[in-house]
Amino acid sequence: MHKVSIKPEYIERVKRRSGRKHTVTSLEGPKTALIVVDMQLYFVEAGQPSECPVARDIVPNINLLAAATRRAGGSVIWIQTHSGPDSVEHWSAYYERMTDEGTKKRVEGMKPGGSGFDLWPGLDVKEEDPIIPKTRYSAFIPSPSKLEEELRRREIDTVLITGVSTCTCCESTARDAMMLNFRTMMISDANAAPDDSLHNATLNQFYLQFGDVQDTQQVLTLLNECTIVAAAV
Structure with a gap:
């Protein structure tokens, strides 16, 4: 698992700007979506061309x-390259930017039926979960992705970003989510990158300028709170 480090000076800047350390302090279950990015064999399985070992560590979270x-009544959406x-x-x-050999491995591995295409088997994917x-x-880039359309249809206003790689597809997706006016959070111990420095560089910049960064236990607390509220209504 990555050793996460948000710079204290960034925390102070966020607190001065927003009046609090975390901008997301509550969730409304039905308006929340967990987005799981690219947790496919190509990135998770040992020996694959783009293996990210920490991706296996974040599966339980x-x-x-x-x-x-x-x-909580929210949506779980799986993204598949x-x-x-x-x-x-x-x-x-x-x-x-790739060699001919690298291009061939990527195209063959990530096509439907390819050696790296399937989602990691340890993931708890339910039949009702969209796979986009x-x-x-x-x-969020259209053709073929219809992620924004799916989120709008479900009246989602908050997205929780997880998956691999923190500093590439997860970051790109998270930034675009915020630019499309979704409240956006990256989950610090449910994203994986090639190393701690890349992971933390993304989380620090995202926290400072784009959205919130919290860990799994913090987010579980927020989700459980809205579940309790919903049950009491």
């Missing part, structure tokens, strides 16, 4: 968050 989100025969042409700015495809870093 993702499952805890998923269960709590469902109990796709590749195909048109990938190189449609995202040439990405693939031109994407082809770019951000899950």
